[in-house]
Every structure is written in C-alpha cells, then in structure tokens.
Amino acid sequence: MSAAPGGRQGEPNDGAGRLFELPPELAIDTAIARRVIVDFVRNQLRQAGFSRGLLGLSGGIDSALVAFLTAEAIGPENLLCVLMPYRTSSPESVEHARLVIERLGCASDLVDISPMVDGYFGRDGQPGAAGVAEGEASALRRGNLMARERMCVLYDRSVVWGGLVVGTGNKTESLIGYTTLFGDSACAFNPIGDLYKSQVRQVAAAVGVPEAIIRKAPSADLWPGQTDEAEAGFSYPELDRLLFWMIDKRRTDEELLAMGFSGPTVERVKRLVATSEFKRQVPPVAKLGPRTTGVDYLYPRRRPGSARK
Secondary structure, X not given: OOOOOOOOEEEXXXXXXXXXXXXHHHOOOHHHHHXXXXXXXXXXXXXXXXXXXXXXXXXXXXXXHHHHHXXXXXXXXXXEEEEOOOOOOOHHHHHXXXXXXXXXXXXXXXXXXXXXXXXXXXXXXXXXXXXXXXXXXXXXXXXHHHHHHHHHHHHHHHHXXXXXXXXXXXXXXXXHOOOOOOOOOOOOEOOOOOOOHHHHHHHHHHHOOOHHHHHOOOOOOOOOOOOHXXXXXXXXXXXXXXXXXXXXXXXXXXXXXXXXXXXXXXXXXXXXXXXXXXXXXXXXXXXXXXXXXXXXXXXXXXXXXXXXX
C-alpha cells in the first residue's frame, strides 16, 4: 500500500526509540479518549444494573488496554480477567497477560480450552465430535471454534462472577471483518470499538500498558508464529490510514488514488468492508406484525446522563 504525502510519526518513548508507528492523521487526545471510555464503561454497567465486568485477556494490546480502562472505571476488585490458552498458544501470551493482572491487581482465572477444541476436531489421529481428524480441519475452522469456545467460557464465568462481558475488539478489525461472529465479537458493550489499531496503541501507551505488549506484533495466536499483519497482508498503520480516509473522511476512490493509495489496495479494502457488514449488524428479522423488534419497535439503551429510568 502506497503512503499518502505527509509522512508518519512514531510515539515517543523515553529516549530508547519509538514504541510504534503512528500516522499523523490518526493522532488523538489520549486524555479525552481515556475519560470518555472510562465513563462509558462505568455507565454501561450501571445502566444494566451491574457493578462488575469480565473480559478475555489474551496477552495482546487490545484486551490489555480494555483491562486497564475497565479497572480504572470500576476498580480492579470488580474486574475478572480470564486467560484461555490453547495448547499451541505462545507461552508469551500467558506471560504478558499475567503482567497486566499483576500491574492491575485484579482477579483472574485460567481455563485451558484445548480439551474443548480437541474434543470437537480430534487429536493424535483420532477424530473428534466433528467426525474429522485434527489435520483435516482448516486453520480458519479451528480459529473460529477457538474464538467461540472462549466466548462460551466467558459467558459461563459471567454468571459466577456476576458481571457483564466487556468487548475487546477495535475499529480496524471490525471494519475489515477480522473477527469471529459470536466469538471475539460477542460482548455486552465494546469500549474500544471506535479506536483504530494505531489509536489503541496510542492510548495503551498513555495509560501504562506494559511496553512488551505494545511493541510486539499483533497476533490472534491461532497457530505458532501467526501474526495479524502477515495473514492480512497489511501493516496496521497503512490499513488504518486508508480506512480513516475512506470511512471517516468519506474520500472517493479517485481522491484516495490521488493521495497515493494503490488501486488494488483500495478495491480490496472496500470489498473487505462491504462483505463483512453482516458481522456488524444484528440479524435481520422478517417483518410480519405491526411492530417488529429491531425494526420499528426499538427500545434503545439510555444514554449516559439521561434522566430516563
């Protein structure tokens, strides 16, 4: 993907280098973002009648940032972080998740999802409940099942913990569909859903997420050595810039090309955004009655600050 004029800047560190690459147009006021998100978390829980929250802590930057912001909003004593590794998960993922837990002082739980996934897809040449041997299932099938098993665990733990499941997906992933429906996309509310990945990094640096987590290559940890950017074929700074101008600023294809973005890249990203729209909406309902839920009978959640009870 070609860069548009203007160059980029990194987030300053303490003199030892740059933490990450930050396109200038994606720079935000982290203090305001932090305040808005913290208030959002607090209000969403209060409106639903809960005082506790829980989330899946993967060891990556997205869930780490949400953990920090949620702990700030409701207190670490009201936050449960659940670690859910698979047997091929990187040991570093659990190590980094524990860094967050130690720094926050919140409750944690570890659930190994290997027996759940292996029970379905099989292991060591033996077929599982799916009727196929382990090697016959594609990486996509296995990754989707892992994401959904993790969400099963979270919603089960939410009953015991007495809290709402807090989402950890960012705007970049949502727009291009790099998420599993009813897996990592499932949640009661999503604090960072309007932050591009580059902005997640910026806010994470501001709130004190450990540097080791900010610096490492983002990965869904679906198989050894897997990284988001290698799998998608984009770097996050490049993709975020294009999405920013395409979605937020509503630039036409001609304008994007004039900015230096390549035609094939623009077309590919447009296609990803369009074909993943179904993941961003509630399931449509066939309208039969005079007032159909989700169509013309809408009971929105109370906005923060509203007097409605």
